Amino acid sequence: MIRFLNNNSLIMSDMTIAPYDLVIVGCGIAGAAAGLTALREDLTICIIERKGREFVGRKICGELMPMRIVKWLKNEFQISVDHYPLKGLQVCTFSGLMDGDHGIVRVTDPLCTIDRWQFGQTMVKELLRRGAELHQGVVRGSVGKNEVHGVKTHDASYLGTLTMDCSGVFSVLSRELRRGRGSPSRIGLGYKENIILEEAISQEYATIVFDNSFVPSGYFWFFPKGTYELNVGAGGMEQRSTHFRKAVAQALHEHTRFKIKEKTQAGYGALPLGGSLPSMVAPGLLACGDAARHTNPLTGEGIAPAFTAGHMAATTAAEAIHSKDTSLEVLWKYNYDFMQRYGALLGSSLPLRDFMVSLTSKELQSLLQNVITDEVLSQLEEKEPSFTLTDILTTAANAAKTPSLLFKLACALGKMGILRAVYSRYPKNPKRFPQWRTLATACGGV
Ligand SMILES: Cc1cc2nc3c(=O)[nH]c(=O)nc-3n(C[C@H](O)[C@H](O)[C@H](O)COP(=O)(O)OP(=O)(O)OC[C@H]3O[C@@H](n4cnc5c(N)ncnc54)[C@H](O)[C@@H]3O)c2cc1C
Structure with a gap:
């Protein structure tokens, strides 16, 4: 059977599509950021997306994101986005x-x-204009046994030097990343x-x-x-x-x-909402965005982390492909870079979320009126907040008269501090990963 695809290319069923530098699964936020970055690095890319081109970007979403993403798209890629x-x-x-x-x-x-749909349509138009191939298809699994060499849909195999899983929350390639070391997905x-x-x-x-x-x-x-x-x-x-x-x-x-x-x-x-995967790479494979659980467990914010991850992963992939060394050691740089930027924030948001949802409305109101100032809230995003545990507890002790609230607050802040410290020590190479993982798990991380 022969069929035309929405980029006007022609393929035959059950055929193998010639190798690309990068095969990207999913044209959501992470896939678009990865595609734009990879094209700028002169890689040949193929994006396989299950939705038809006109539906790319249709997603249930709060549609809120940092202004810096709009500016970044303008400055780095000359793309204007309605906002x-x-x-x-x-x-x-x-x-x-x-x-x-x-x-x-x-x-x-x-x-x-x-407007999430319009945004997706702008991304897809720019990707095609810059030379991406977009194929409509549902990816069902990977090609390769111990290393990923591409992906399969029901009627074709797409081969790539490297593959990126940007397929969202129900990641289609998550098995490859979790081999032998599962972590709970919430x-x-x-x-x-x-x-x-x-x-x-x-x-x-x-x-x-x-x-x-x-x-x-x-x-x-x-x-x-x-x-x-x-x-x-x-x-x-x-x-x-x-x-x-x-x-x-x-x-x-x-x-x-x-x-x-x-x-x-x-x-x-x-x-x-369970916090980032502890490692987002496997031989031949990098995972980004919801597929790597990059959403903030407290706020649900996932657009900015998915953008950052897609960009970082494609940058590392380009370095690996250009230097003809796609070993796990080289791909690890993406893990390290992402964890440096988001590890402490995503990791420490888990105990903060559990704390916030454990409060009664009255307790929360008292906390927001007396303890959590604008300054404290904005510092939560920082890798090294300027406030200390003692500062917050002193303010809380002066304001709140409830010992149980103070105890819960102290426990949450303590756990947050420990997880920040653990994530800031994320290993630079895969050899030290097993020890780090044991430590992170013991401290309530992933
Ligand atoms: C109700 C709700 C509200 C949200 N509100 C916000 C918000 O206000 N701000 C914010 O920052 N984040 C929000 N998020 C989170 C945010 O939407 C995600 O974190 C973000 O979209 C992740 O981007 P992604 O590229 O990883 O995944 P997606 O954007 O989901 O993209 C995945 C793509 O992969 C495709 N795909 C999936 N499976 C396959 C397959 N097998 N083969 C081929 N293609 C496939 C999909 O069709 C899709 O296009 C919200 C999420 C929800 C559910």
């Missing part, structure tokens, strides 16, 4: 939200919302809808609301997409899918004054 700018992120409880400024903590680090769930408003709003911050009387294991979000539109949703470890939809409806009704004209683009999506 709605926001001043930063605010965190609160529903009572904090209704009361106004008291009890709302803000990080003023520019963010923006995008899949979270999110529900979102876009609400169109009757009256304009002037919300300059993206809002995350923790309130475990509505969502015991997660959070709500309200992300403005314009003066008349918001992306709203709820997500977390909750597995009963109907719960989030009802919780969002109830929260909108009871805790906001929005006059809703219309609801659009509603749906559920899954995301990995």
Whole structure:
């Protein structure tokens, strides 16, 4: 059987497609970043995506990302992306939200919302314009026994010097990465809808609301997409899918004054909330984004980590291919670089998330009013925060009169400190990985 593909190339079923430098599975965020980077490095690439070209980018998502990604695309790749700018992120409880400024903590680090589908379409257009081959197909597994040499769909095999798994939360090549050393995958769930408003709003911050009387294991979000539109949703470890939809409806009704004209683009999506894979490389293979569980376990933020991972992995892949050494030792640089940038943040977000969702609304409100300042919240992103455990505990002890809250806070901060230290010692080569892994597991990491 012969068929035409959406890039107008011609292939025959059950055939082997000639070798590329890089075979990329999935044209989401990580796949697009990897593709753009690899093309700039003069690699030949083939992206295999299960969705038809016109559906690339269609994904249930909160659509919030840092402004620096928009700037990075402009500066590095001359790609302009439509976006709605926001001043930063605010965190609160529903009572904090209704009361106004008291009890709302803000990080003023520019963010923006995008239209995820439009964004995906811009990426795909640029990838094709720059020479990528895009094949529509569902990847079912890898080619090669002890080393990955490409991937198979139901009717073809695509060979590559290196392969990148950017296939998202239900990673199709995860078996290759986990060989003999599994790590628990904790899949979270999110529900979102876009609400169109009757009256304009002037919300300059993206809002995350923790309130475990509505969502015991997660959070709500309200992300403005314009003066008349918001992306709203709820997500977390909750597995009963109907719960989030009802919780969002109830929260909108009871805790906001929005006059809703219309609801659009509603749906559920899954995301990995168990912290990054401890190693994202295997012989011939690099995994990025949700496929490597790069989503922040506390906030669900996955776009920026997926972009960074795709870019870093393709940079390492290009170095390996150009130097004709694609050994695991060379690919390890990607593991190291990613962990230097995100390891401490993703690792320490696990105990922070568990702590946040363990609090009652009253405890959380007291913490946000008295202990977690704008400064403390913004420092959580930093590799080496300027505050110390003692600083926070002293403030908490002066403000909160509840010993159980102080105890929970001390435990969470202690675990966060230990995991930051563990991730900052991520090994530079694979030989020291087993000892590091044992230490990380013993400390409650992956
Ligand atoms: C409800 C919800 C809200 C979210 N909100 C936000 C937010 O506001 N901000 C944020 O930063 N993050 C958010 N995230 C997380 C974010 O969407 C992901 O972390 C991000 O999309 C990861 O990018 P990726 O490239 O790894 O995966 P994806 O973007 O999912 O891309 C994977 C691609 O691989 C393709 N694919 C899958 N399997 C195969 C196969 N077998 N063969 C071929 N192709 C395949 C898919 O079709 C898809 O195009 C949210 C997630 C959910 C579920």
